[in-house]
Amino acid sequence: MRNLEEIFARENRKRKLSRREFVKTAGILAGAAAASSLFPRRLRAEPSPPPRETFDLLVVEGSDYPRLIETALKEFGFPKTMLTPGGTVVIKPNAAWSRTPEQAANTNPVLLTALIKACRKAEASRIAVAEHPCDNYKSAFRINGIREAVEDAGAEMIPLAEDDQFREVSIPRGKVLKKAAVGKPILEADFYVNFPIAKVHGAAKLTMAMKNHMGAVQDRWFFHRNDLNQCIADISSYLRPDLTILDCTRILTTNGPKGPGEVKTLNRIVVGFDQAAIDSYGTTLFGMKPDDLAYLRAAGEMGLGKTDLSRIRVKEIAVS
Numbered sequence: 001m002r003n004l005e006e007i008f009a010r011e012n013r014k015r016k017l018s019r020r021e022f023v024k025t026a027g028i029l030a031g032a033a034a035a036s037s038l039f040p041r042r043l044r045a046e047p048s049p050p051p052r053e054t055f056d057l058l059v060v061e062g063s064d065y066p067r068l069i070e071t072a073l074k075e076f077g078f079p080k081t082m083l084t085p086g087g088t089v090v091i092k093p094n095a096a097w098s099r100t101p102e103q104a105a106n107t108n109p110v111l112l113t114a115l116i117k118a119c120r121k122a123e124a125s126r127i128a129v130a131e132h133p134c135d136n137y138k139s140a141f142r143i144n145g146i147r148e149a150v151e152d153a154g155a156e157m158i159p160l161a162e163d164d165q166f167r168e169v170s171i172p173r174g175k176v177l178k179k180a181a182v183g184k185p186i187l188e189a190d191f192y193v194n195f196p197i198a199k200v201h202g203a204a205k206l207t208m209a210m211k212n213h214m215g216a217v218q219d220r221w222f223f224h225r226n227d228l229n230q231c232i233a234d235i236s237s238y239l240r241p242d243l244t245i246l247d248c249t250r251i252l253t254t255n256g257p258k259g260p261g262e263v264k265t266l267n268r269i270v271v272g273f274d275q276a277a278i279d280s281y282g283t284t285l286f287g288m289k290p291d292d293l294a295y296l297r298a299a300g301e302m303g304l305g306k307t308d309l310s311r312i313r314v315k316e317i318a319v320s
Contacts, residue, residue, distance in 0.1 A: 054313070054315070055313045055314065055315035056272055056274055056277050056306060056312050056313045056314065057270055057271070057272040057274070057277055057278060057281055057312060057313070057314045057315070058072055058075055058076070058270070058271045058272060058314075058315050058316075058317065059268055059269070059270050059271075059281075059314055059315070059316045059317070060072050060075075060268060060269050060271070060316075060317045060318075060319060061266075061267055061268040061316070061317070061318050061319070062267060062268075062318060062319035062320060063267050064319060064320070065108065065110045065111055065114065065249060065267075066110065066111075066113070066114040067319045068111065068114075068249075068267075068268070068269050068319065069111055069114035069115050069118065069245075069269070070114065070118065071317055071319050072245070072269060072271040073115075073118050075271075075315075075317070076243070076271065078118065078122070078243075079118075079119075079122035082191060082242060082243065083119070083122050083124060083190070083191045084190070085122065085123035085124075086123065086124075086125045087124055087125065087190035087191055088124065088125055088126040088127075088128075088188070088189050088190045088191070089119045089124045089126070089127045089128070089189060089190070089191045089192075089193065090127075090128050090129075090130055090185045090186050090188075090189035090191075090192050090193070091112070091115060091116070091127070091128070091129045091130070091155075091192075091193045091195050092129075092130055092131065092186060092192070092193070092194050092195060092212065092213075092215065092216055092241075093106065093107035093112055093129060093131060093146060093195040093196070093197075094106050094107050094131075094195075094196045094197050094207075094212055094215065094247075095107060095129075095131040095133060095140065095141060095144055095146040095215075096131065096132075096133040096134040096135065096140065096215055096257075097133070097134060097135055097140055097144060097257070097258045097259075098135040098136070098139045098140045098143045098144065099143065099144055099258065099259055099260065100143060100144065100145070101144065101145050101250075102250070102263070103252070103259050103260050103263065104197065104199060104250035104251060104252040104259070104263045105144070105197070105199065105252055105256070105257065105258050105259045105260075106140075106144040106145075106146065106197060107146070107195050107196065107197045107247050108197070108247050108249050108250070109144070109145040109146055109148070109149035110149070111195075111245070111247055111249065111269065112129065112146065112149050112150065112153075112195065113149045113150075113152065113153045115193065115195065115245070116129075116149075116150065116153035116154065116155045117153055117154075119155075119191075120153070120154055120155075124191070126156070127154070127155040127156065128155060128156040128157075128158050128185050128189075129146065129150045129155055129156070129157050129158065130158040130160055130183050130185045130186060130216070131146075131158075131159065131160060131215050132159075132160035132161070132183065132215045132216065132217070132218065132220070133159065133215070134220075134258070135258075137159035137161055141157060141159070158183075158185055160183045160185075160215075160216070160218070163218075165183060165184055165185075166181035166182060166183055166184060166218045167181065167182060167184050167187055168180070168181045168182075169181075169182055169187070169238065171234050171235065171237065171238045172237075172238075173234070173237040173238070173302060174234035174235075174237065174238070175230055175233075175234060175298075175302075176226050176227045176230045176231050176234055177222070177223070177226075177230070177231040177234035177235055180217050180218075180219070180222075180235060180238075181217065181218035181219065182216055182217055182218075182238075182239070183216045183217075183218075186216050186239070191242050191243075192239075192241045192242050192243075193241060193242065193243050193244070193245065194209055194212055194213070194239075194241035194243075194244040194245070194275070195212075195244075195245045195247065196208055196209055196211070196212035196244075196246060196247065197246075197247040197248075197250075197251070197252075198246055198247065198248050198251045198270075198282050198285060198286075199251055199252035199253075199256040199257055199259075200252060200253060200254060200255075200256035200257070200261075200286065201256050201257045202256065202257070203224070203228055204228060204229060204232065204293065204294075204295060205288070205292060205293055206279075206282065206283060206286060206288070206293060207256065207257050208246055208278065208279045208282045209244045209246055209275040209278045209279050209282075210232050210233070210235075210236040210275050210276065210279050210295060210296075210299065211232050211295065213232070213235045213236060213239045214232070214235070216235075216239060217235060228295075229293070229294035229295035229297075229298055230294075230295070230298050232295040232298075233295050233298035233299045233302055233304065236275055236276075236299060236304055237302060237304055240275075241273075241275070242273075243271070243272075243273065244271070244272060244273065244275055244278055245269055245270075245271050246269060246270040246271070246278050246279075246282055247269060248266045248268045248269060248270060248282070248285060249265070249266065249267055249268065249269065250263050250264070250265050250266070251263070251264050251266060251285060251286070253286065266285065270282065274305040274306055275299075275304070275305055276296060276299045276300065276304050276305025276306060276307050277305050277306040277307070277312045279293070279296055279299075280296060280306065280307045280308075280309060280312060281309070281312060281314065283296070284309070289309070290307045290308075290309065291307075
């Protein structure tokens with residue numbers, strides 16, 4: 001209960017909740033007292049502040065893909081400010097499709113390998129990569145190179161494919177998505193990294209950080225049957241990663257999300273804590289603006305992060 005007391009004190013300072021209100025909320029979110037310690041990691045009231053509060057987003061550009069990851073993590077003070085030795089790490093890439101890395105439908109496996117190696121160096125007790133794919137996971141993980149990258153780097157590949165791999169949680173701030181079955185590995189992680197690729201999408205226009213959470217949810221079709229864009233904002237109000245890395249080394253500019261389509265090489269990654277800010281910046285890579293995406297408009301209305309480009313502080317680093 002000590003952790004719960006600490007959480008209550010922190011949240012009460014932010015929201016002025018009564019103890020009765022907080023305990024009631026905790027019970028709803030956790031579903032059981034044994035699980036009550038999990039939800040604060042996934043349900044943070046606000047995105048974490050950037051290091052020294054000097055920038056919101058970091059954009060690292062260069063053709064040496066492992067160095068992109070190494071440079072970004074160093075800039076964010078990883079692992080000292082993020083991961084305690086012995087902690088568990090779960091990474092959620094976009095690995096949903098049976099497409100090769102060059103077709104830019106999935107997260108670049110070279111980047112993923114670099115991140116896993118960094119987590120191993122930080123002495124994580126367990127590193128897992130979890131995904132609920134759209135295509136058959138056996139063929140998808142083989143063709144997109146994700147399984148090989150994960151296993152060669154010494155991590156565990158978890159296909160979220162069975163009912164017992166999910167836990168139903170309530171979405172307190174959800175307007176359409178009031179509850180969802182979310183992958184247990186993500187809920188239980190000490191350090192959760194959202195690691196999508198930027199690409200076009202037929203229904204949402206673009207898929208980047210916030211929409212990538214659909215691959216953490218069992219019933220992704222609920223989103224499509226209801227208000228897709230509001231559901232994307234709703235799940236993002238609950239799943240608040242400890243770090244988000246947007247893969248823009250190659251971006252799919254037509255026929256997304258699966259392709260094949262036209263691919264543009266940008267050789268960059270966008271890293272930060274604020275998912276809405278990352279996606280807002282990401283729109284500019286496609287000649288769009290945040291207001292063009294309904295889910296970003298919803299995110300702005302819900303106060304999930306910065307969606308005004310004029311207020312997003314971007315630090316750029318070029319690596320050779």
